[in-house]
Amino acid sequence: MAKSGELFEGPGLKTDLSPMIDLVFLLLIFFMVAANVITYPKDPNVVIPIASDAAVPELVEGRIVINVYADGTLKTIDGSTISLEALTTLMSQSKSRDAKTRLHLRAHQDVPYRFIKEATRASSQGGVPTVIFSTYQTSR
Numbered sequence: 086m087a088k089s090g091e092l093f094e095g096p097g098l099k100t101d102l103s104p105m106i107d108l109v110f111l112l113l114i115f116f117m118v119a120a121n122v123i124t125y126p127k128d129p130n131v132v133i134p135i136a137s138d139a140a141v142p143e144l145v146e147g148r149i150v151i152n153v154y155a156d157g158t159l160k161t162i163d164g165s166t167i168s169l170e171a172l173t174t175l176m177s178q179s180k181s182r183d184a185k186t187r188l189h190l191r192a193h194q195d196v197p198y199r200f201i202k203e204a205t206r207a208s209s210q211g212g213v214p215t216v217i218f219s220t221y222q223t224s225r
Contacts, residue, residue, distance in 0.1 A: 127191070128152045128160070134194040136220035147185040148217065149175060153192040157200040169207040176211025187215040 131152045151172065152160045159167045167175065179186040188208040192201055205216050 128162075128164070130154065131191050131193045132195075133191060133219050133221050136222070140222070147183050148187050148189040149179050149213075150189045150191060151204060153190055153196050153200055153204060155193045155195040157196065157203075159204060169203055172204065172207040173211040176208045176213040180212040186213050187217055188213055189217045189219065191219040 131154065150162045151167070152162070154160070159169070159172060161167055176186065176188065188205070190201065190204060208214070208216060
């Protein structure tokens with residue numbers, strides 16, 4: 086017979102928390118990996134300028150990231166140098182795969198404007214007129 090306050094007769098129920106703990110760790114690993122998929126490698130040799138009105142963009146998909154060095158060299162995020170003609174071709178191919186493709190320029194703070202203008206013109210000739218410029222946000 087059950088004591089007062091007990092619902093069942095017999096030994097007390099024991100709950101094994103191991104599966105729940107395993108599930109929590111698997112979810113933690115999943116979210117850590119998913120968060121890293123969204124980011125892209127940043128070249129430490131490109132010093133990004135600071136802008137007082139910088140905004141963090143919400144949509145990160147569909148970007149072609151190009152680093153512009155102070156000497157005008159263009160490189161992709163994997164570190165390979167790309168010419169203006171190759172950039173036009175890359176943007177055209179990306180636009181045909183994804184209509185929302187945008188050029189993401191990570192230009193060094195000392196790069197002359199003419200190099201940025203050439204890169205944006207090459208992107209526009211490839212059918213991608215939308216350009217995102219990387220800047221650091223200052224505290225307001």
